[in-house]
Amino acid sequence: xxxxxxxxxxxxxxxxxxxxxxxxxxxxxxxxxxxxxxxxxxxxxxxxxxxxxxxxxxxxxxxxxxxxxxxxxxxxxxxxxxxxxxxxxxxxxxxxxxxxxxxxxxxxxxxxxxxxxxxxxxxxxxxxxxxxxxxxxxxxxxxxxxxxxxxxxxxxxxxxxxxxxxxxxxxxxxxxxxxxxxxxxxxxxxxxxxxxxxxxxxxxxxxxxxxxxxxxxxxxxxxxxxxxxxxxxxxxxxxxxxxxxxxxxxxxxxxxxxxxxxxxxxxxx
Amino acid sequence: xxxxxxxxxxxxxxxxxxxxxxxxxxxxxxxxxxxxxxxxxxxxxxxxxxxxxxxxxxxxxxxxxxxxxxxxxxxxxxxxxxxxxxxxxxxxxxxxxxxxxxxxxxxxxxxxxxxxxxxxxxxxxxxxxxxxxxxxxxxxxxxxxxxxxxxxxxxxxxxxxxxxxxxxxxxxxxxxxxxxxxxxxxxxxxxxxxxxxxxxxxxxxxxxxxxxxxxxxxxxxxxxxxxxxxxxxxxxxxxxxxxxxxxxxxxxxxxxxxxxxxxxxxxxxxxxxxxxxxxx
Numbered sequence: 001x002x003x004x005x006x007x008x009x010x011x012x013x014x015x016x017x018x019x020x021x022x023x024x025x026x027x028x029x030x031x032x033x034x035x036x037x038x039x040x041x042x043x044x045x046x047x048x049x050x051x052x053x054x055x056x057x058x059x060x061x062x063x064x065x066x067x068x069x070x071x072x073x074x075x076x077x078x079x080x081x082x083x084x085x086x087x088x089x090x091x092x093x094x095x096x097x098x099x100x101x102x103x104x105x106x107x108x109x110x111x112x113x114x115x116x117x118x119x120x121x122x123x124x125x126x127x128x129x130x131x132x133x134x135x136x137x138x139x140x141x142x143x144x145x146x147x148x149x150x151x152x153x154x155x156x157x158x159x160x161x162x163x164x165x166x167x168x169x170x171x172x173x174x175x176x177x178x179x180x181x182x183x184x185x186x187x188x189x190x191x192x193x194x195x196x197x198x199x200x201x202x203x204x205x206x207x208x209x210x211x212x213x214x215x216x217x218x219x220x221x222x223x224x225x226x227x228x229x230x231x232x233x234x235x236x237x238x239x240x241x242x243x244x245x246x247x248x249x250x251x252x253x254x255x256x257x258x259x260x261x262x263x264x265x266x267x268x269x
Numbered sequence: 270x271x272x273x274x275x276x277x278x279x280x281x282x283x284x285x286x287x288x289x290x291x292x293x294x295x296x297x298x299x300x301x302x303x304x305x306x307x308x309x310x311x312x313x314x315x316x317x318x319x320x321x322x323x324x325x326x327x328x329x330x331x332x333x334x335x336x337x338x339x340x341x342x343x344x345x346x347x348x349x350x351x352x353x354x355x356x357x358x359x360x361x362x363x364x365x366x367x368x369x370x371x372x373x374x375x376x377x378x379x380x381x382x383x384x385x386x387x388x389x390x391x392x393x394x395x396x397x398x399x400x401x402x403x404x405x406x407x408x409x410x411x412x413x414x415x416x417x418x419x420x421x422x423x424x425x426x427x428x429x430x431x432x433x434x435x436x437x438x439x440x441x442x443x444x445x446x447x448x449x450x451x452x453x454x455x456x457x458x459x460x461x462x463x464x465x466x467x468x469x470x471x472x473x474x475x476x477x478x479x480x481x482x483x484x485x486x487x488x489x490x491x492x493x494x495x496x497x498x499x500x501x502x503x504x505x506x507x508x509x510x511x512x513x514x515x516x517x518x519x520x521x522x523x524x525x526x527x528x529x530x531x532x533x534x535x536x537x538x539x540x541x542x543x544x545x546x547x548x549x
Contacts, residue, residue: 036446037446037448037449038416038417038418038419038444038445038446038449039416039418039419043416084417084444085361085363085417087361087363138309138310138314139360139361140309141309162417162444165443165444166309166360166440166443166472167309167472168307168308168309168472168511168512169308169472169508169511169512169513170308170309170511171309194444194445194446194447194450196447197516234446234447234448234449235446235447235448236447236448236451239475239515239516239517240516240520242538243516243517243520243538243541246538246539246541246542247541247542247545247546248542256516256519256520256523259520260520260523260524263520263524264524267524
């Protein structure tokens with residue numbers, strides 16, 4: 001089983017401003033959404049998990065070993081992360097080479113890496129763009145390339161930093177499928193999101209970050225029913241909850257079909 | 270008066286075989302807020318570029334038809350002249366930063382310097398933009414040290430400071446948290462009250478239905494519809510054009526609940542609660 005145990009995690013980029021102020025979390029099994037306002041420390045937090053940054057205090061344990069005993073390169077075999085801005089991640093001149101780069105660097109054979117890359121590109125719908133230069137594609141397509149590049153590495157932990165950014169309806173549906181497949185493969189999925197509808201519909205657990213602290217951590221259903229905490233964290237409730245509240249329907253809803261079913265019951269009673 | 274008049278616009282990027290924009294015609298009145306929707310690759314960004322002159326002046330390619338902004342034909346004028354009238358906020362804020370300025374304050378000053386605005390006026394406009402986008406406390410930071418969301422605010426502020434007649438925003442809130450993106454919509458709505466015309470490409474349909482006067486739906490380079498949010502989002506074939514209606518409309522469609530006065534589906538929270546109240 002894959003798990004991450006985070007104790008008393010502190011981090012600051014500069015002396016005078018602490019970005020993370022003592023985070024304690026135990027991450028395992030459940031697909032987990034991380035939400036919070038811009039500047040709350042979400043991206044910094046996942047960069048620490050992946051070993052791209054080192055804690056100023058506290059520790060992160062990956063399956064029982066302290067991540068500071070790994071190099072970032074060793075950790076890359078186990079923990080994959082898709083950057084928020086795909087331009088920070090992509091540097092090859094062909095889509096296929098970009099997606100094969102990670103697998104090759106964690107020791108996959110050429111053939112295996114190619115197979116994994118092709119499979120991953122199929123999942124994101126770019127299997128017919130193999131020879132293109134990523135920078136000739138759109139930003140949302142580059143985001144999909146960066147996702148494929150991490151999927152191809154087949155890591156135990158997969159972290160997404162705002163995967164739905166710039167995605168249309170079809171793109172979001174694709175990402176939903178990818179996440180549920182990762183879940184069924186027993187991967188630990190973490191995802192930073194600003195899209196509350198997507199978070200509510202897809203994830204089992206939700207963690208609310210606020211000014212370097214964890215403000216709330218629990219089942220997605222409980223978290224999104226807590227309007228006050230969400231407001232305090234500069235977030236909003238998912239649209240299904242907003243609709244229910246506006247029309248005076250009691251209960252907690254995280255998906256459209258749930259809300260429609262409840263409305264139909266209320267309507268026909 | 271129409272501030273934007275697009276007639277039979279056709280455009281193809283260099284070295285491609287397909288029209289990115291295919292015979293697009295529409296008009297926009299001064300002070301209107303137009304929501305530009307469509308699946309990715311529908312032509313939203315290309316249309317934003319065509320309105321701001323990057324198409325055809327920067328991207329080149331094959332061009333037909335006419336784009337007039339405030340009577341000025343885009344194809345016949347240079348980017349420098351167009352930029353004084355039409356402001357564009359890019360989809361990726363990293364592309365917007367000049368890279369030649371070392372503070373947010375200077376970055377916002379850049380456009381104004383190029384327009385030759387007087388120092389006193391520049392300072393006033395920069396301060397106002399910093400205030401509007403709530404980025405005052407990061408004015409001395411290097412733009413490239415900011416988070417994606419913060420940089421997106423700087424990109425918007427730098428264009429608003431230039432006070433263009435027409436402001437074009439290509440998915441300006443994609444990296445902002447929910448309250449941050451709500452703020453941007455409120456700021457933009459206020460600008461329309463001062464007479465600024467807004468064209469915004471956006472995937473957040475709830476926000477478009479709440480704030481836009483009209484919605485322009487593109488698919489495969491063609492204009493599919495250009496109408497009120499209510500009429501566009503009530504279409505039965507939205508999903509065929511890669512669009513999911515706002516949650517309110519989607520729920521109302523599932524319930525078969527149309528508005529009694531117009532026979533269309535509700536598109537905002539207040540409309541659906543009114544309808545529920547009336548019909549229950």
